[in-house]
Amino acid sequence: MxxxxxxxxxxxxxxxxxxxxxxxxxxxxxxxxxxxxxxxxxxxxxxxxxxAEFVPTEKAQEVETPTYQTKTYQISWRFVTNGGQDDGMIRPVIGAKGIPFYPGSSMKGVFRQACERAERAGELQYGSCKDYCGDESEITPGRLRFEGAYPINDWTQGLVDLVHPQQGWQVKNQQTNSRSSGESAYALVSLDRPTLRFGISSIKPLSPEQWQEIWQVWENAIAVGLGTRVCAGYGHVEAAQSEILYQVRLKGQGQAAKLIDDTGEFRPNIIRGSLRGHALRIFGGLTDANTAEQLVEELFGGVQGQGTAGLLGLGFQTADLKLGIFGQNGYEQPTYNVEGDVIWSLTRPLPDAEKTALQNLVTDLMWFAMVLGGFGKSWRRADHRLFYDNDDYQKLIGCHWQWAQKPDKSHALRVWNPKKVGGFIDSVLETAKVWMQLRGKTPTPNRHADWREAWHPSRVQVWGRIARTRDECVAISWLHEPYQKGISRGERHKSIKATSLTGKIGQIGRLWHRMYPPKVQVVKQDGKPQVKSTNRFIELLTIFPDNSQESTDFLEFLKNQPDGFELLWGEQQP
Known part of the structure; x- marks a missing residue:
């Protein structure tokens, strides 16, 4: 043979x-x-x-009978179920004929949790959680059977997804050229914006009022998110958000995330990831590392212990999206140019005082991210295509985000010139302290986390100036050429390029550069202050000093107020 x-x-x-x-x-x-x-x-x-086989949308009509009903929901971005792994690779549950599906057992678990919350709140009128789901021991079965869900659109595109966790590298590590364990890129398989058809059946006929109550409980359940990696932005359902805490329209441009085949993708979870990172920085400057981690997982979810479902849900409604390519001669990179509504919502009820404090916190976190940085890849840098006056420069570095509409006056006036930045940062910290205290945590800034970017005045300095136009951007050239040239024979040029302060390939720097467009300014007209529109920028440098000579020299240089730079927040080292 x-x-x-x-x-x-x-x-x-x-x-x-x-x-x-x-x-x-x-x-x-x-x-x-x-x-x-x-x-x-x-x-x-x-x-x-x-x-695999497919279920065409036209053959998946909604069903409504006294004993069986279906409803269809659109996942806003990516979705992966929690039922299978191969060699550590997360993948969807695969059912008969190769169709991916969301298991009925998972559906029942999510429904039961939401049903118990609704019952405690007195919101159930036509049934009880035990009646619908049975008891935990399953000795008394419930009347409902959860059939699960399957996609009814083309789910085969863009299946292979790349995940690259970087929380330790981005925020914590003192040595910025080394990553924490487990922070290498890896592959998973997830469905891109699937339309899912869910089914629920009953062993006895139900009234229309009972079915309406059941589906309302289900919509409350899916507002938290479905499947795995929910805390990373996966599994969020369009039109299923709970109470909206903060909504704003933004537009931005930058380097798109790459899929495994090098095609570009705009990933709305970059906004969630940014706010999670900033929350970690802020709480890390107010308390110890463990408490800061707990506070952040309460807000955004996490996998520590038995796992935590976060209080904050994020929706992103895309109004306009263009993907493209920038660069040439081996420097080609995918790009995005996007406009859309960012919608932060509350995933479960809170007492009024906590809800108000959380609304203030998520609002301040959004403003903190917009004022000092951006979202997504290379967020620590202003977009070189807009602000670096060098026609020969073809590398794609940085991003640029701005308010797509004029921001509300009460918030816009908090940061309209550099002298307002310090007070704004202090107010964000106070908002975070209020939230901590309502959650039973006492701020201990004198015993803060020992992280590279813990937001404490002894660890970070924010410098700023006004740029009347984008052509007046000053600091971006300091990233590429000496900021101070030696004028005496034998005196060396001073540069921060490719140092621990600015970073390089494989190393995260300790400096953020932002050109923030405040949209408004206050001017005096007839002796009275008036709010006017403006195209000016606040140019900001956020620096986490280390003990390097380059860091020391550069901070000494900034003390001389080059081009109007002033220290806006943080402790100046002697």
Missing amino acids: KSIPDAHKKVPMMFRAQVSGRSQLHYIDSNKKKAGEKQDVQLWAEQWIEK
Whole structure:
């Protein structure tokens, strides 16, 4: 009997042993990428959809009978169920005929939690949680059967997703050229904006009022998010947000995230990730590391212990999105130009005082992110395409975000010139302290987290000036050429390029550069202050000093107020 050459290569990836040379779905092989070969996970996905069947939308009509009903919901971004792993790779649950689905058991668990909350709040009128779901021991079965959900649109596009956790590297590590354990990029398989059809049946006929109550409980349940990685922005459902805490329209441009095939994708969860990082910085400057982590997981969710469902839900309604390419000669990078509504909502009820404090906190976090930085890749830098006056420069660095509409006056007047920045930062810290105290945590800024970017005046300095036009951006050139040239023979130029302060490939810097457009300014007219529109910018440098000579020299340089830079917040070192 003849042997089959390379027999293992004829076995589908889904059934191969997860060892090197056979199948490593979680691992991104850089050698295969350089050679233009497909990764194992890409082959896995292609082999899956080749054999899978589909449910066309036109054949998936809604059903409403006294004993069975269905409803359809659109996932706003990506979605992955919590039922399967291969070699550590997160993937959807796959049902009959290869169709991905959301299990009924998961659906029941999410429904029961929301049903119990509704019952405690006295919101159930036509049934009880025990009546609908049974008791926890399952000795007494409930009358409802949860059928789960499956996609009814084309779910086969963009399945292979890249995840790159960086919280330790971005915020905590003192050595910025080293990443924390577990912060390497890895692959997972998720559905891109699927339309899911959910089904619920009853062992006895139900009245229309009962069905309406059941679906209301379900919509309250899915406002928290569905599936896994909810705390990272996955599984959020359009038109299922709970009470809105803060809504604003933004527009921005920058470097798009890359999928495994190098195509670009705008990922709305960059806004959630940014606010999570800033919350960690702010709480890290007000209390110890463990307490700061707990506070952030309460807000945004997390996986510590038994896991935490966050209080904040994020929706992003895209009004306009253009994806493109910038650069040439090997520097080509995908780009986005986007406008949309950011909607922060409350995922479960809170007492009035806590709800008000949380509304103030999420509002201040959004303003903090907008004033001092941006969202997504390279957020620490102003967009070089707008502010770096060098026609030969073809690298894509930085991003630029602005209010798409004139911000409300009460908030806009908090930051309309550099001298307002310090007071604004102090007010954000006070808002965070109020939230901490309502959650039973006492601020201890004298015992703050030992993180690189913990937001404490002994660790960070914010410098700023006014730029009347974008052409008056000054600091961006200091990132590429000496900020001070030696004038005496033998005196060296002083530069921060490619240092620990500014970073380089594989190393995060300790300096943020932002050109913030406040949209308004206050001028005197007939002796009275008047609010006017403006196209000016506040140019800001946020610096987390280290003990390097480059950092010391640069801060000494800033003390001389070059081009009007002033220290706006933080403790100036002697």
